Amino acid sequence: MRVVTMRKQKNNKQECLKMALLDVIKYGHPTLRKVAEPYTKEEVDAHFIDDMLETMYEEDGVGLAAPQVNVSKRLIVCSDHENEYVVFNPKIIANSEAVKSDYEGCLSLPGLNAKVERSEKVIVTGKDQNWDDLEIKANGLLAVVFQHEIDHLNGVLYIDRADLSTLAWTDAPVVDETLRQQPTTIEAIQHVFAKKYHKNSKDRVYEHHFA
Numbered sequence: 001m002r003v004v005t006m007r008k009q010k011n012n013k014q015e016c017l018k019m020a021l022l023d024v025i026k027y028g029h030p031t032l033r034k035v036a037e038p039y040t041k042e043e044v045d046a047h048f049i050d051d052m053l054e055t056m057y058e059e060d061g062v063g064l065a066a067p068q069v070n071v072s073k074r075l076i077v078c079s080d081h082e083n084e085y086v087v088f089n090p091k092i093i094a095n096s097e098a099v100k101s102d103y104e105g106c107l108s109l110p111g112l113n114a115k116v117e118r119s120e121k122v123i124v125t126g127k128d129q130n131w132d133d134l135e136i137k138a139n140g141l142l143a144v145v146f147q148h149e150i151d152h153l154n155g156v157l158y159i160d161r162a163d164l165s166t167l168a169w170t171d172a173p174v175v176d177e178t179l180r181q182q183p184t185t186i187e188a189i190q191h192v193f194a195k196k197y198h199k200n201s202k203d204r205v206y207e208h209h210f211a
């Protein structure tokens, strides 16, 4: 997930040298619509975690899910500027009835945002990188990030839940100049993304096919 106004955040330089940036796949790539597989303890890879975090920070994101880097596994990383979270097999075990609607963006849908209604508070369980149990009580931005990222593990994108009357191109430079800050539709963004990101790919998948 991306928050347009966030300041850039970096790990210390020394650590960065060992990390590699991963390619974030874009809307239309079939992996984004798959239900990701659970992790086992043996599959935990410290380098991959570092790369996920570095990619998230580099892209000014506040959250990243493994399927966004074309790894269909249940891992998310999040940051709320104070704390960093790495959660394997995350699960929302409780969410508040109180909801809040705010703009969300996504690294897999660059240049777009829309309003999404989410629970104000959630409790997330899962495993950390040492495979110890985690339980995180999140509210505010962090609660939204967890809901957004866990959706990715189930092949769900924020545009599936968004108020589509608010769907619009931001002022990000990735889009055609004439489209900036203009309202748009799902059909229109599929057209733009097909041209920009999937020119040579035949197996584009935009819709989520719920089982």
Ligand SMILES: [Zn+2]
Binding pocket: 001, 002, 105, 106, 107, 108, 148, 152
């Ligand atoms: Zn996202």
